[in-house]
Amino acid sequence: xxxxxxxxxxxxxxxxxxxxxxxxxxxxTVLAIGIVAAVFVFxxxxxxxxxxxxxxxxxPAPRSSSGVTYPITWPGWEKLAPRKTxxxxxxxxxxxHRPEWKQAAPRPVPTVSYPIKWDRSGGxx
Numbered sequence: 001x002x003x004x005x006x007x008x009x010x011x012x013x014x015x016x017x018x019x020x021x022x023x024x025x026x027x028x029t030v031l032a033i034g035i036v037a038a039v040f041v042f043x044x045x046x047x048x049x050x051x052x053x054x055x056x057x058x059x060p061a062p063r064s065s066s067g068v069t070y071p072i073t074w075p076g077w078e079k080l081a082p083r084k085t086x087x088x089x090x091x092x093x094x095x096x097h098r099p100e101w102k103q104a105a106p107r108p109v110p111t112v113s114y115p116i117k118w119d120r121s122g123g124x125x
Contacts, residue, residue: 095104
């Protein structure tokens with residue numbers, strides 16, 4: 001809800017500062033307040049907090065006994081299974097030799113040298 005500061009209308013009427021709810025929210029606000037009030041009034045279970053349902057003393061919570069030993073291991077982890085697929089290898093090794101060639105193909109030379117000097121690109125940007 002926004003707070004509207006005091007102002008004067010064009011006809012000279014003074015308007016005091018007030019809170020203004022957005023249009024259409026009155027019904028939802030009343031419904032929400034009613035639900036909160038109903039939960040507050042009827043929400044109690046009838047037993048005071050901290051007491052047992054039978055009226056006796058409350059017993060302490062049982063302690064958990066953990067049977068887990070760390071680190072966790074699974075059967076079969078001792079020996080690793082061999083890889084089903086071979087490790088990747090480069091598809092080409094240089095220099096390339098073919099029986100019909102007189103000499104081997106040279107290693108390709110990159111066409112770009114790094115670092116790129118942008119001031120010589122000729123773009124004029």
